[in-house]
Amino acid sequence: xxxxxLVLEALxxxxxxxxxxxxxxxxxxxxxxxxxxxxxxxxxKSTLLRIVAGLESSTQGSLRFxxxxxxxxxxxxxxxxxxxxxxPWASVFDNVWLPLRLAGRSRxxxxxxxxxxxxxxxxxxxxxxxxxxxxxxxxMRVSIARALVSxxxxxxxxxxxxxxxxxxxxxLDDDLLAWWRDQALTALFVTHSVFEAVxxxxxxxxxxxxxxxxxxxxxxDAPYPRGDAFRGSPQYAALCAQVAAAxxxxxxxx
Amino acid sequence: xxxxxxRVLVPALVLIAALLGWEMLVRFAQIPHYILPAPSLIGMTxxxxxxxxxxxxxxxxxxxxxxxxxxxxxxxxxxxxxxxxWLIEVALFPFAIVLQVxxxxxxxxxxxxxxxxxxxxxxxxxWIVAFFPVLSNTVVGxxxxxxNLRDLFTIYRASRWQRLRLLLVPSALPYFxxxxxxxxxxxxxxxxxxxxxxGAAGRETGLASRILxxxxxxxxxxxxxxxxxxxxxxxGIFLLFGWLTRLLIGRWHxxxx
Numbered sequence: 001x002x003x004x005x006l007v008l009e010a011l012x013x014x015x016x017x018x019x020x021x022x023x024x025x026x027x028x029x030x031x032x033x034x035x036x037x038x039x040x041x042x043x044x045k046s047t048l049l050r051i052v053a054g055l056e057s058s059t060q061g062s063l064r065f066x067x068x069x070x071x072x073x074x075x076x077x078x079x080x081x082x083x084x085x086x087x088p089w090a091s092v093f094d095n096v097w098l099p100l101r102l103a104g105r106s107r108x109x110x111x112x113x114x115x116x117x118x119x120x121x122x123x124x125x126x127x128x129x130x131x132x133x134x135x136x137x138x139x140m141r142v143s144i145a146r147a148l149v150s151x152x153x154x155x156x157x158x159x160x161x162x163x164x165x166x167x168x169x170x171x172l173d174d175d176l177l178a179w180w181r182d183q184a185l186t187a188l189f190v191t192h193s194v195f196e197a198v199x200x201x202x203x204x205x206x207x208x209x210x211x212x213x214x215x216x217x218x219x220x221d222a223p224y225p226r227g228d229a230f231r232g233s234p235q236y237a238a239l240c241a242q243v244a245a246a247x248x249x250x251x252x253x254x
Numbered sequence: 255x256x257x258x259x260x261r262v263l264v265p266a267l268v269l270i271a272a273l274l275g276w277e278m279l280v281r282f283a284q285i286p287h288y289i290l291p292a293p294s295l296i297g298m299t300x301x302x303x304x305x306x307x308x309x310x311x312x313x314x315x316x317x318x319x320x321x322x323x324x325x326x327x328x329x330x331x332x333x334x335x336x337x338x339x340w341l342i343e344v345a346l347f348p349f350a351i352v353l354q355v356x357x358x359x360x361x362x363x364x365x366x367x368x369x370x371x372x373x374x375x376x377x378x379x380x381w382i383v384a385f386f387p388v389l390s391n392t393v394v395g396x397x398x399x400x401x402n403l404r405d406l407f408t409i410y411r412a413s414r415w416q417r418l419r420l421l422l423v424p425s426a427l428p429y430f431x432x433x434x435x436x437x438x439x440x441x442x443x444x445x446x447x448x449x450x451x452x453g454a455a456g457r458e459t460g461l462a463s464r465i466l467x468x469x470x471x472x473x474x475x476x477x478x479x480x481x482x483x484x485x486x487x488x489x490g491i492f493l494l495f496g497w498l499t500r501l502l503i504g505r506w507h508x509x510x511x
Contacts, residue, residue, distance in 0.1 A: 050405075053405075053409055054408075054409070055405050055408060055409070077409065078409070079405070079406065079409050081402045081405075081406075083402060085400060085402040085403055085406060087403065087420075087421070087424065088506045088507070089424045089427075089503070089505075089506045089507075090424075098406075098410070098420075099410050101420070102407070102410040102411070102412045102416055102420075103410070130505060130506050131506075132506060132508070150410070
């Protein structure tokens with residue numbers, strides 16, 4: 001579990017070329033929360049995720065992790081990209097081994113741990129397969145296994161299921177929620193799908209078109225596990241309609 | 255597999271047909287052997303002179319393989335240097351291009367003057383011709399690593415060495431091998447052309463000298479015999495690198511299977 005909260009205060013990002021990607025983003029993600037960032041393409045939501053991951057720096061405002069008694073260190077985090085981003089020359093096992101390998105742990109030391117994670121994502125049989133031998137959904141499962149194996153407390157995901165078909169995507173959504181609950185992760189999930197954001201999250205944050213500003217926040221007050229019952233409920237439909245309206249308002253040219 | 259056997263059989267049949275046609279043309283038109291020898295005569299000449307030709311063949315192979323190894327090592331090392339520093343690349347790449355675009359026959363006489371040992375001079379000439387494709391391909395290859403994977407290595411705080419070994423080198427390998435495949439043919443060309451320029455004589459001589467020597471004596475069948483060996487060397491190198499590429503990256507790299 002991430003011990004402190006992730007706090008963004010009036011965060012802004014302007015690229016060297018002068019384009020403004022983000023403006024006045026203030027946000028608090030509590031430990032163990034599932035928060036989605038929803039916005040039109042090019043609204044800076046991926047940039048926001050990259051800033052949290054430390055891959056880019058902000059140009060305004062601040063980002064910090066707040067513990068019980070003040071500021072704490074950045075938690076162990078993992079990142080899942082829109083593409084599976086696997087090493088094509090390495091087996092499924094070796095791909096999942098990567099984060100531990102970079103931390104200096106040998107193949108034998110973590111073999112059991114890797115097999116366990118592969119079993120969790122349903123790929124126990126495929127440890128020797130190469131990425132090109134797998135389907136799109138299976139590749140994404142490997143990518144998530146790699147993210148989970150280092151036992152992060154903060155999981156950052158950048159439209160991870162956007163390229164998958166509807167059925168595969170719904171199954172992965174359900175599995176993701178199970179893994180999030182089992183491992184007490186804090187999840188920050190970027191998507192452009194209203195339905196996916198509402199289905200997965202405790203909180204949906206709607207961003208405007210570039211430069212991204214926070215337009216609205218929605219608390220999704222439905223118990224987990226959420227299944228087809230939630231997908232078919234009037235509450236879900238109503239929330240989706242509200243969120244979609246907010247998104248539409250922010251996507252119109254000003 | 256049907257397609258695999260077709261791939262070997264069809265060119266083999268074309269070759270046999272061409273040789274037969276050549277043989278018949280020479281016989282029926284009664285072309286003298288000092289103008290165009292028949293394949294059968296070339297074969298017999300090759301067999302009769304195999305002992306002395308083999309020595310030259312070995313020398314040419316030595317120069318070719320030596321230049322290729324140097325090209326692979328120095329090309330890859332220089333590429334790694336270029337990839338690690340933008341300034342070094344900007345500073346040195348133009349000179350690599352100058353070496354590449356200057357015809358080897360134009361530089362070879364100079365190198366032969368400055369370098370005492372003919373063997374070393376030939377090696378340098380062949381290397382100059384061969385190294386550029388390795389260098390430029392490997393530079394592109396080292397840059398070809400997936401940007402998301404690069405980010406992932408940053409997130410997991412990979413060291414420079416880990417990044418090079420686990421990400422950049424495997425990403426560059428297909429490019430490096432493609433460069434090596436081109437360099438293989440070029441180093442043979444370099445070895446032969448340089449020896450023509452050197453006009454070397456004596457014990458340590460390769461196939462180019464034998465071709466020259468045979469040409470001075472108008473021993474046309476012997477010229478062809480030496481030429482056959484040069485071609486065989488080129489084909490051998492080509493096949494070797496095809497095999498090496500499939501062995502190293504065939505399992506995962508598309509287009510190398």
